[in-house]
Amino acid sequence: MKRLFDLLISLSLFIILFSIIISVAMLVRLKLGTPILFKQQRPGLHGKPFYVYKFRTMTEARDSNGQLLPDHIRLTSFGRFLRKCSLDEWPQLVNVMKGDISLVGPRPLLTEYLPLYTEEQAKRHDVRPGITGWAQVNGRNAITWEEKFKLDVWYVENQSILLDMKILLLTAIKVFKSEGINQDGHVTMDKFNGSKPFVKRGNG
Numbered sequence: 655m656k657r658l659f660d661l662l663i664s665l666s667l668f669i670i671l672f673s674i675i676i677s678v679a680m681l682v683r684l685k686l687g688t689p690i691l692f693k694q695q696r697p698g699l700h701g702k703p704f705y706v707y708k709f710r711t712m713t714e715a716r717d718s719n720g721q722l723l724p725d726h727i728r729l730t731s732f733g734r735f736l737r738k739c740s741l742d743e744w745p746q747l748v749n750v751m752k753g754d755i756s757l758v759g760p761r762p763l764l765t766e767y768l769p770l771y772t773e774e775q776a777k778r779h780d781v782r783p784g785i786t787g788w789a790q791v792n793g794r795n796a797i798t799w800e801e802k803f804k805l806d807v808w809y810v811e812n813q814s815i816l817l818d819m820k821i822l823l824l825t826a827i828k829v830f831k832s833e834g835i836n837q838d839g840h841v842t843m844d845k846f847n848g849s850k851p852f853v854k855r856g857n858g
Contacts, residue, residue: 659815660757664750671744678709678741685732686710691745696762699782704754706762707745711736740829746785758818759784760806763846770848771803778806781813788817791824799846 668675682690692708711733715723722728736742749755755762762783771778788809789802797805809817 655815656756656813656818657753659818660750663757664747668747668751671747675744678736678744681732682709682736685730686713692742695765696783697765697768697779698754698762699779701768701779703765704749704762706749706755709736709742709745711742743785750785754782756782756784756818758787758809758813758821760787760809761790767846770846772849774807775803775849777810778803780810786821786825788821791821791828794828799844800849803849 679690690710692710693705695703696706698704711730712725712728713730715728717723733742746755750757759782760778787806789797789805792805793801
């Protein structure tokens with residue numbers, strides 16, 4: 655049922671939004687150059703790797719040593735607009751149609767994070783990742799990694815078509831209000847370095 659739901663909705667959205675998607679692609683080409691799409695390998699269902707697609711939001715500006723400049727310098731006003739409206743996420747409809755991801759599920763994160771998860775946090779890979787998810791409608795990038803993973807695992811253990819529909823509706827509201835796009839003072843989420851183990855302190 656979930657796969658059929660994903661396929662029908664993503665295909666319908668892709669057809670309805672096709673002219674807008676092409677227009678955004680042309681603007682990215684004009685303002686940021688090529689490649690138009692940002693392509694990166696991410697872990698999917700059970701950690702199986704796949705390539706996620708997004709519209710580029712940053713330039714390729716580099717320093718004198720050939721190193722990429724910090725994100726906040728490379729992120730243009732146009733890129734901020736794409737992120738604010740979540741237009742950069744639209745190419746992932748192709749990922750949904752291919753079966754790489756779902757419309758709703760834990761967001762696909764970096765492959766390098768896989769060995770850093772606790773056993774509980776790793777449950778987020780028991781389902782397909784999603785374009786949006788329970789964590790995204792409950793804070794998006796403005797909450798801590800630990801809070802985000804708890805929300806992801808809650809979704810895995812409580813998923814249903816009705817919950818997916820609720821999350822999609824809440825996502826539309828969040829995008830309209832531009833809530834929780836970034837952490838305070840950051841243009842992207844801080845990297846995950848693993849959860850700190852709890853150390854029980856004795857008396858004295």
